[in-house]
Structures are given as structure tokens and as C-alpha cells.
Amino acid sequence: MDRGNKLVMKVVRFGDFLVLLLILASSLFSLSYLFGKKGSTAVIQTPDSVYEYPLSKDAVYEVKGEIGITRVEVKDGRVRIIDSPCPNKTCVNQSWGTVLVCLPNQIIVTTEESGGFDAIAE
């Protein structure tokens, strides 16, 4: 009985998490679509800061999130999260992508075309 309840809880939680992730990812995707499709910069948002790294340079970056350090790898113009302090490692399992999210550590990784402008004069 207990076991069954727990299982249901877990399924619901994971579902919630998925929905949240999907909403976030789709809004981020439309954002990144607005700014361009050809990724040339990795943008890493943390609770404190936003970091931008060129996708042209292979490197591993460490950023501080809500619960610890997330390691992000840039290689061959792509980006992935290779280590995270979060319990379920969903972000690590996403592997390469244009929108990577780690909710527990509050890290969001996106890619932007070099045409990502700070502002438009008009």
C-alpha cells in the first residue's frame, strides 16, 4: 500500500517536473529562435550571473548554482552539461542540446547566434 502511494507520488512529481521543463524549454527555445538559429555562443544563466562563452573554443566551464557546481562542456561547436550536483541528473542525461536546464541547481544553458544583440537602435 505504502509503496504504491509513494510510486504514484513519484510519478506525479516527475510529471510536474517534466511539464515545467517543457514550458521553460519552449519559452527559451522561442527566445533563442528570436535571436537566431546558428549557435555561436553558449549562454549560461546562474542564479547570480549570466556567462557567455564562444562555441568556437573547446573548454569545460564550472558555474555555481543554487546547490553546487555545474560543469558545462563546449566541444565542436556544441554544448552539454557533464556534471551537476542535482539528484536526478536530468540535465546531464540531456547530453548535447541548444537548451539545457537544471532546475534543482537553477542553471540554464542556451546557445545564441553571434547576432545576439544587446539592443537595437531605431
Added chain:
Amino acid sequence: MNTFMSLRSYGANAEKGNKAAEEEILRIEKLISATDPDSTVYKINNSDNEVTLQEDLVFLLNYSIDRCFETDFAFNTFLYPVTKRWGFTTGNYTVPSAQEISELLPLCNWEEGKDQLNKLSSGKAIDFGAVGKGFAGDKAIEVLKQNGVTSALLDLGGNIQLLGSKPDGTDFKIGLKNPRGGEVPVAISLSDCAVITSGGYERYFTADDGNSYIHIFDGRTGYPVKTNILSTTIISKKGLEGDFLSTTSFILGKEWLTDYWNSHNRSFDFVILYEDNSITYSQGLTGRINLLQEFSWTEVIN
């Protein structure tokens, strides 16, 4: 200012600075709005009494009067009676007759003398529409500095004003609006300056006669500017200067701007986009400017 505004400041003093800068912009608007019945300019325009002028207003009025005379009133701060007749102040657009314009034009000048800034003859009116945003932006940047902010980006209705560089020390990347709509044609890497664009695409109406009339007027004729220029962009230290120069170069063209640039120590830079899909820019932008589309030809002014 019935316009979009966004202010992005970085660092520990960002929140405090933003709040103060926002208040400063609203304060300036209360001085210079031509439509707010409580503003000082409204009172000057709509009453025969002498009005007490604030220091900022005296400065802006003096600056504008000087620019009017410098450009033989092609740049005209006193054109309100004419632009109002065209409907650009209300949105009820009409094409006035040539006679109406020639009757209104004599009101659109300044003969009052600098000691009489606070009263205008009946029927005359001040309109800071061309330079008000740039001036307000300068004041906001000053306030940010006073509050210890060293890095900020202010977008005041498309006027971009930069304080310092980005927090990581790199330049801000500013795109120029495509006058025809669509992809950004030009990107410029910049810090600590104002980027001000004027273009006929911003506001215009199409009349029953089938012609389009834009919101930028030649202050000498009382008619909207007709030009092969799509937009002019000025990169300058101050937003006020950028506002004046972008508007005036849109009216008077490349030759005038180049002369002005040469006679003012090349202390600013510029980009002009033309109808034939060509582009002109000043040499100071070399290495900072990035052309993102095919232009029919490119001219770099040395």
C-alpha cells in the same frame, strides 16, 4: 515621453541607480513635454504669462536655439504650429495647402532674444520632440554615474545610451534597425556612448493623394523630408548631440554631415543607409562595425 523605455544596469548599485535614473527621466519629461498640461513647455506654449524656467530647460532651450541658427532652421525646435497642422501631434493626419503652410511658417522661428527664454509670442510653440529623448538619456546616465553604476544600457524609445562596457569588460553589441523591416543589417560593438537613429520608417502616413509623408520635417519649408536616405545613425558621447545630428543629417544629407564631422574634430561616428541598398559610414567605426547583409556598395568616409 509616451515611449518604450528599458534600463539595464549591472553591479551592486544597479537597483538604486535604476530607480534614480527612472525618476530623473520622468522629471525631465515633466519639464519638456509638449502635451502634458502640467509641463513647463506646455505652459510656455499655451500662456501669455512669464513662466519660471528650470536650469535644465534653460540649457536645452539655449542648445536648441543655437542648433536652429547653425542649420538655418532646417533643424527647427519651433516648428510645432506646422507639424500640428499636419496632424503629427494628434494622429489626425492631413496635407495642408501650400498657402496654409506659408502662413504658419513665419511663426516657426526664434526672434525673442536669449533674455526672453521664458515667454514666446502668441501662436509660437516649442517642441523638443527631436532632442528631448537624447537629453533625458544624458541626464539619466549622469544619475547612474552619481549612484556608483559603472555599466548600464539604456534604451529610451530606440535611443541607445551606454554607460561603460558590459560587466565582463567587453563591448555592447548594438544592432541597427532594418528600415525595411526584417533582419538587422548592421551590428556595431560599442561602449560608453549614445547610438541614435533617425528614419522616415518610424512614423509616417499615406495621404489620399497616394504620397507618403514622414514625421521628420525640413524646418525651412514646413514639409516632410523627401530623401533617398532610409536612416541615419549617430554614435556620439552625448545623446543630445546624437539626437540633433541624426535628425539634421536625415534632413540635410551626407554632404552636410561629412562637413559637420570634419569641422567638429570627427568627434562622433555615423552610419547612413540608403534606398538603393548602399551604406556609408565613418572610418572611426572600422573594426567595430559588422555588415550582416549584402549592400549594393559601401562607402567609408575617411
